[in-house]
Amino acid sequence: MSDLESMYQQVIMDHAREAHGRGLVTLDLPHVGESHQVNTTCGDEVRLRVGVDGDTVTSVSWEGSGCSISQASISVLSELIEGESLGHAEVTYEAFRALMSNRGEPLDEFREDLLGDATAFVGVGKYPARIKCALLGWMALRDALVKAQASDKGDSDD
């Protein structure tokens, strides 16, 4: 597999084409957080909304536009995080960050399991300019989760 093919693995192409979680969902939950992130190098944007009930991330939805790497990454994280605990979201995020800084090499088995489809982004780590694309949604997720935990009934930013 060439570097280019390893970057654009089929699973990424599929997620980019049919993204999961696209379309912001109106939430009637005690803890809702929303984050708007922009990739300043290309102007790509994402607005991501989470709902938290107790310790569980019950909803992840988003709208935005961007390259196939950023769109697929948001789609994958929506699938991975929805229904999971806050702690699980945090370790999954940490694993994804580690994957991005691993220069194209796979991680250990434990973190690969955590990442599921997100392991397909391994090739992005070889291209420093694209790591930001893959992280855009994850930045929004973390920010939205912090806001959700601080919020009481649907506070959100811009």
Next chain:
Amino acid sequence: MLPDVRRDFPLLTRTVRNGKSLVYLDSGATSQKPHAVLNAEADFYQFHNGAVARGAHLLAEEATDAFETARATVAAFIGAPAEELVWTPGATQALNLVANGFAAASDGLGGAEAARFRLGSGDEIVVTEAEHHANLIPWQQLAARTGATLRWIPVNDDGTLRYEELGSMVTERARVVAFTHASNVTGVVTDVATIVARAREVGAVTVLDACQSVPHLPVSVTELGVDFAAFSGHKMLGPTGVGALWGRKELLDALPPSLYGGSAIKIVTMENTTWLDAPQRFEPGTQPVAQAIGMAAAAQYLGDLGMTAVAEHERRIGAILREGVTEIPGVRLLGPVDAPHGVLAIATVAVDGVHPHDVGQVLDDRGIAVRVGHHCAQPLHRRLGLAGSTRASGHVYTTEDEARAFLEVLATVPSFFGVTV
């Protein structure tokens, strides 16, 4: 006809991405440097380095002489006398220097001779919708500081300027008209004479962003008839960290400085400062001396090739790029294939259904370096209905084979991403 210049550019011999030849098509962002430029900088540091315009020892004399000779060389390259050329760290700073001079005058600085730069409510600053952010934001902020109104000449659907709206946009209230000599997105060269004629009719100062023109076309600022022009070293085969502002001497001598420090002054007391005449009044502190010398070496190099030959070579490259793009299904060319005042060696494209970053990635995988994103021209992209695009831009060293290699790989992009055209 240009001679084969590629051997003059050491970087062009390197390989990229698993041993592929480099096809460098990002010269609109920054150009590669010939030995002549690299050697001029190294020679200065190895043999002549000293503080310019300070001290009386031999090295100080040699450094000052080299620095001022460089000024004369770069000025002559654009058809201007040396005393009308101000060194700046780049074109962005040169444009800010003019806008900040207006701001300082509007704050009441600069005495009676700065009156022509004073702006207030009721005055208008005119730009175009096609500007690079560097020639938009300084004017936008100047308007916000002074209460003047910012207006802009709009563009057509193909990104070219709507000259028919010049009369209604540039009115008696216009005090500044700032515009680019060539779009860094479409490559289309501006009809400078028409804009200058209108600006003169209403007595507005003209400021030309010449970043994309000076490296690629024969440019004579006196023939163009503008009042100020800004350009950078690194886009014209010279070093980064240096650029120039050219201005008519009587305007430069009246424009209040906005950057303060040593060497730019006549007399300093605890209460007051009087300035040297231009260009020194705008050059406080240590200047980019080696870089200025490198920029002069670049001007010399281009001058020796002959800018008419350079422009003709790049016209051919540009035509191959743009005509080729129009033949690829699913790819849209931004801007026209040709235009009345010419188009640079630029082809900027949008691939249907594929994000510019993804387009650039496929090209990069084949060793082809292009620019992706909004190219610091967000308003123009928004007007064209896009967030970003992919730009191939050439220079003296770009070959026809490289232009064709770009087209060949570009044509594979839609299918790689599963877009049916």
